[in-house]
Amino acid sequence: xxxxxxxxxxxxxxxxxxxPVPTKRADAPEAPEAAASxxxxxxxxxxxxxxxxxxxxxxxxxxxxxxxLGVVFAWFGYHxxxxxxxxxxxxxxxxxxxxxAVLLVLxxxxxxxxTGAALVAGIAPRAAAAVAxxxxxxxxxxxxxxxxxxxxxxxxxVLGLAVCLTGVRQQHLVLRN
Amino acid sequence: xxxxxxxxxxxxxxLVGIIGLALAxxxxxxxxxxxxxxxxxxxxxxxxxxxxxx
Numbered sequence: 323x324x325x326x327x328x329x330x331x332x333x334x335x336x337x338x339x340x341x342p343v344p345t346k347r348a349d350a351p352e353a354p355e356a357a358a359s360x361x362x363x364x365x366x367x368x369x370x371x372x373x374x375x376x377x378x379x380x381x382x383x384x385x386x387x388x389x390x391l392g393v394v395f396a397w398f399g400y401h402x403x404x405x406x407x408x409x410x411x412x413x414x415x416x417x418x419x420x421x422x423a424v425l426l427v428l429x430x431x432x433x434x435x436x437t438g439a440a441l442v443a444g445i446a447p448r449a450a451a452a453v454a455x456x457x458x459x460x461x462x463x464x465x466x467x468x469x470x471x472x473x474x475x476x477x478x479x480v481l482g483l484a485v486c487l488t489g490v491r492q493q494h495l496v497l498r499n
Numbered sequence: 500x501x502x503x504x505x506x507x508x509x510x511x512x513x514l515v516g517i518i519g520l521a522l523a524x525x526x527x528x529x530x531x532x533x534x535x536x537x538x539x540x541x542x543x544x545x546x547x548x549x550x551x552x553x
Binding site for chain 1: 505507511512516520529
């Protein structure tokens, strides 16, 4: 990525500038400096490969991030639904043995599962990412209140990913209709 | 943002929502039966080992 990124190029999901592909005309004479130093040609190839990798990453990294975040949400949602008793300790202000705590965990698990499915399938991905951001903020606050700061800090990173995905306008592998 | 949800997307969300509801009912019915934890396991071993249950 030798060229500077244009504003908004990340948000569109694809680079503004296509990756430069080294082309060589048939009638073009051999470059004297390339012939003089054998290290110059591999270095140029490496730069082109790096540019190409950058272009692929710009196009597909948001998709990978979205699907992986969706898998995390679906996994936690599933486990909150099938074993709510293991998660009631994270419900603040309410006794973990109460039925209300179980009900809140089940509701939370259901929202996580549906949001995870929306992220994986690419159904309204920006709206799903916005919901995921709100959920992650709530999770960070709830975990921080229980005093587990390393876990809360890790979840801040996941919150960052969710916030980042709300800004990605154009994505691959989405279910539009 | 939400305008991009089509009929297929809605079907997927509805299906996942129904599956989630079924899992929630399963979780609610099993919420009282917590798995054996380490402490209760130790108590059981103590009771059996010392014959305190007799």
